[in-house]
Amino acid sequence: MEFFYSEKNGWNKWLKSIASKKYSSCFVLVDQNTAKHCLPYFKKQVDFPFTLITVAGGEASKNLKTCTVIWEALLKGGADRHSLLIILGGGVLTDMGAFAAATFQRGIQFTVVPTSLMAMTDAAIGGKTGVNFGPIKNQIGTFTQAESLLLDTRFLNTLPLLELHSGFAELLKHGILKGGTYWKQLASLSTPTIPYLEKLLPVSISYKQHIVDADAKESGLRKVLNFGHTIGHAIESLHLAKRKPITHGAAVLQGMWVEIVLSVAHAGLKPEIANQLFEVLERFTKIPTYTEKEISLLLSYLQHDKKNNSGNCQFVLLEAIGKPVFNQVVALDHIAHALRIC
Template sequence: MRALAANGYTIYFNETGYEALHSLIQGNTYSSIFVLVDEHTNEYCLPQFLGQIATETRIEIIEIEAGEDTKTIATCMEIWSILSDLGADRKSLMISLGGGVVTDIGGFVAATYKRGIDFINVPTSLLGMVDAAIGGKNGVDLGSLKNQIGLVSVPKIVIIDSTFLETLSPREMRSGLAEMLKHGLIYDKKYWEQFLDLKTLDMSDFDSLLYRSIEIKNEIVLQDPKEHSIRKALNFGHTLGHAIESHFLTSSFPLVHGEAVAIGMQLESFISMKKGSLSSEEYYQIKYVLTNLYEVRAFTHNDIQSVLDLLIHDKKNEYGKVQFVLLQGIGATAINQIVENELIEAAFEDYFFQ
């Protein structure tokens, strides 16, 4: 698979990624290399990754706990302190080896430590590969509010090694798949249609589906790096999805990101249909795919009210108005859409009463 030129960096795939890593390390006089992992990637991915690095430069491993609860300023402070204690300077390199939480934190820490050191993203989850590690967004949560603190800073390179997907659970794979489905819904109808019958999907072709998903996100980001216009389309399903994820974050059975986004996409597709920009046939096609992939989560009246209250904190909001991304048919979107609470509540009723 050919490399993709991104906004100030390059996305490499499989073997070519490690070749690019060697060139980068050899071409820069890095004083030290820090690899950020969580306990899972430390065990399952780090040995394979270190086996690909040939350098005399000092390598240090920093491990954080896995999970969304770790994505906090407190974690960043611990990492900044470790970097300082281990003598990291402005010529150090940070490599984030992990899923979306690790790459989000690693990029944020690197971009702010001593006003910025070089960093590389090596996503090991499907969600990280098709979404979190691409586009330059880095940051942490503020309490239960998703991605409230952060900045845009691009890595030197991104390495997509699809063999890391073999370490994932089916639930983690479905979480990442939600973002792939989103890319088809907002940008490429033919790509979406490849997922209509997953039973006939040849998983030996998964690399090509993975590649196209990353290509779609990269194409959108190249057109709008700072999210002033078309990049907002990538938030389809996330306005309600992030609020749902935040609401259930402290429950006995929290949702992973892709599960919450899948619910958000179904709800926002229903809203699109009710507003007349999505046909009923297209909506029921979307609903069929999503409900066959993701377990339906029950919502009480209090749950729905909590989600509505959380919407005011969405990053896309402007002048106190909640901004939605809605579908204009499969493969196209309308951004900055205002949606009445009554319509959101109707969407929840349609979702829960299958």
């Protein structure tokens, strides 16, 4: 997969790369928000004709029904195996559009132009495509790499603040996992501004791509990217049950908090390093506190997690900043203790 960065003449290079492939036709996929906020600017950058496909956005639309809308539009627009799908959107569209492209006529090429921070730092990289099936997230999908990704942080100007903060959680996660200067840069931030993100995103992207290159199908190393997610997914389920949904990033921030507590007890993370991490996380999330009822619900969600192993749960824990370890089994009573003391 090729990467193009707008501040490095990325649009021109991306356009040249598309022209050189001599596609038979081009399609651009948007949702109602990216049609309104991103498409006008996109149209000013491109110099080729395309057919627009607009679908309803948001997690509730990430399903096979919406894929059918995409496939029908491709057929109606005369797409063939040499057509290109350009996905202009957040993580829902990059996952779903990529899946629709990967399966249309056994696979047509696609390129991603991520417009949310979540898609720029995470969803649009790594080749996981898919849709939800019934209540289960990302149940149907493929591993298929995009041809290319074009990064332009100007799209973030119209992204709602809540969504910006959600994506920033994954950036922080990359910083904690990578460590070194990258973590220091992130740790010095009190608020994620777009000029800063423009500098940080290429590091985050190349960190994720480097992990994916080493383990595309998540049989080992790629699991480290699940840091914060074992507890984070249970927190998302808890909020859904309370009918007070929170963003994925907000749940991951709290998940990382709890998994740092577990890292001190089970992976030898030094308490003073944990405190440094908490000090940074506290700028972006509230210190999590759970009632006994919530703890027992969280434990029951954890037991249904895909990463569960005979009644215990598997975690990514930290030995130090920049030193994650995966497949760490922690007993439920130890998890309950961590939830009580954080």
